[in-house]
Amino acid sequence: MDRLGTRLAIVTLGAAAALAGAAPPAANLPIRSAQWLDQSQRLQALTSQPLECAAIPRTPGDRRLFEIGRAAFRAPLLLGGQAARSGLSCASCHSNGRRNQAFQFPGLSGEPGTADVTSSLMSSHRGNSVFDPRPIPDLALPGKVSRSRTNPVLETFIRGLIVEEFDGAEPPVLILQGLGAYVRAVGRPGCDPKGRMPVRLATMTGDAVRAVDASVRAWRSGDAAAARLLLSSARSTLGLIDERYNVAALASDRQAIRRADLALLAIEQAMDRKAADVVIRLAAWKAAMPRWTARLARDEARSLFDAANLAHSLRINSRSAPARGAGSLRR
Numbered sequence: 001m002d003r004l005g006t007r008l009a010i011v012t013l014g015a016a017a018a019l020a021g022a023a024p025p026a027a028n029l030p031i032r033s034a035q036w037l038d039q040s041q042r043l044q045a046l047t048s049q050p051l052e053c054a055a056i057p058r059t060p061g062d063r064r065l066f067e068i069g070r071a072a073f074r075a076p077l078l079l080g081g082q083a084a085r086s087g088l089s090c091a092s093c094h095s096n097g098r099r100n101q102a103f104q105f106p107g108l109s110g111e112p113g114t115a116d117v118t119s120s121l122m123s124s125h126r127g128n129s130v131f132d133p134r135p136i137p138d139l140a141l142p143g144k145v146s147r148s149r150t151n152p153v154l155e156t157f158i159r160g161l162i163v164e165e166f167d168g169a170e171p172p173v174l175i176l177q178g179l180g181a182y183v184r185a186v187g188r189p190g191c192d193p194k195g196r197m198p199v200r201l202a203t204m205t206g207d208a209v210r211a212v213d214a215s216v217r218a219w220r221s222g223d224a225a226a227a228r229l230l231l232s233s234a235r236s237t238l239g240l241i242d243e244r245y246n247v248a249a250l251a252s253d254r255q256a257i258r259r260a261d262l263a264l265l266a267i268e269q270a271m272d273r274k275a276a277d278v279v280i281r282l283a284a285w286k287a288a289m290p291r292w293t294a295r296l297a298r299d300e301a302r303s304l305f306d307a308a309n310l311a312h313s314l315r316i317n318s319r320s321a322p323a324r325g326a327g328s329l330r331r
Contacts, residue, residue: 028317030304031243032087038112041102042314047307048198050098053140053191054182062181064217065174068230069182071211072175073097075233080168082122089236090179096197097186099138109133117165125164140187147184155180172226174218201241201300205293208237209286212264216282219271227278228271235264244304245296253299256292260285 029035037045054070057063072078073090083089086105093103093115101113107121110133117134120127137143145157155176162168171179197203211234219227238261245253267281275281296303304310 030246030310030313030317033092034314036086036088036092036105036109037102038104041112043307043311045095045100045102046199046310048196049095051191051195051197052096052098052186053188053193054097054185055188057181057185064214065178065181066185067178067210067214068174068218068226069178069180071207071214071230071233072171072179073182074207074211074237075229076236077229077232078168078171078175079162079166081166083166083168087236087239093136094139097139097182099136101136103136123165123167125167138193139183140191140193149184152180154183158183172223172229174221174223174226175229178214199305201244201293201296201303201305204237204241205289205296208234208241209289211237212282212286216279219278224271224274228268231264231268231271235261235268238264241296245299247303247309250299250303253296253303256295260289260292263288 031046034042034046054066057066073094076084076087076089078084078090079088088105091097093100099113103109103115104112105115108115108119110116110131114133114135116132118126118128118130118132120129146153148154158179159171159176162171211230215227215230215234218224218230238257242254242257242261245257263285267278267285270278270281300306302309304313
């Protein structure tokens with residue numbers, strides 16, 4: 001197994017154990033990402049997010065790459081190292097490809113919405129021992145790197161972020177191409193730059209399905225490493241859903257989520273064996289999804305998707321919680 005495959009195997013197995021209830025989030029907060037959100041903006045950031053403002057390509061080939069990049073953008077395992085251990089993905093800083101103005105990671109951020117891209121906390125390559133956080137850019141706006149489809153400089157830049165800024169493994173070419181396609185698509189004309197959309201169960205289950213579909217596309221193209229990474233994106237999304245149902249009365253809902261996650265883990269292992277029935281098993285997983293998601297939808301108003309429930313849980317669990325540094329973050 002190559003370096004990326006080995007890292008995926010190690011970290012996703014750890015994620016499965018965590019999803020099965022091995023340990024609570026640090027600082028007792030019910031949502032792990034709350035640990036790296038500015039407290040004054042925390043509730044808003046956990047209940048709504050910026051509009052994606054992505055122009056989905058029209059041609060099948062371009063749409064395929066877009067979906068692969070979109071799922072990889074939301075996969076913590078893409079970045080590796082401390083970022084993966086903390087559950088950070090590209091979308092943590094760039095929510096829906098935009099700017100997460102509430103992002104405030106201990107030891108990495110200064111003011112909310114900033115990050116030190118040369119921090120030794122995340123990188124052994126670019127760490128300069130100087131704390132110099134900069135504003136996180138909104139990818140819907142023009143940046144310093146050309147996004148021309150005829151110029152591969154964007155993919156080169158993204159590779160540097162993964163491998164050097166975050167110490168990630170060398171990404172498969174298909175993943176890099178997909179990330180380039182996704183970033184180029186963010187910034188649809190006419191999209192409200194200040195618009196926001198609610199964080200709902202349907203949004204997250206939709207992301208999981210799109211990640212599974214992207215994994216199927218990668219698998220059919222013969223890129224097993226990319227397919228496995230994309231499937232990890234779906235599993236990470238299930239972990240985000242699981243957090244929202246961390247309510248005593250909803251234990252059976254969490255069991256359903258965990259069974260779905262373990263089914264994806266088994267398919268990841270089938271990918272490692274190069275099993276012939278991977279696509280069939282993924283189709284069966286999707287076909288079974290409505291049965292358990294209908295149950296979650298019924299209970300959504302009782303979960304932490306509900307703003308009032310979440311606010312209460314954050315308030316209760318934040319009381320007398322000890323401060324923790326970035327190095328202690330874990331799932």
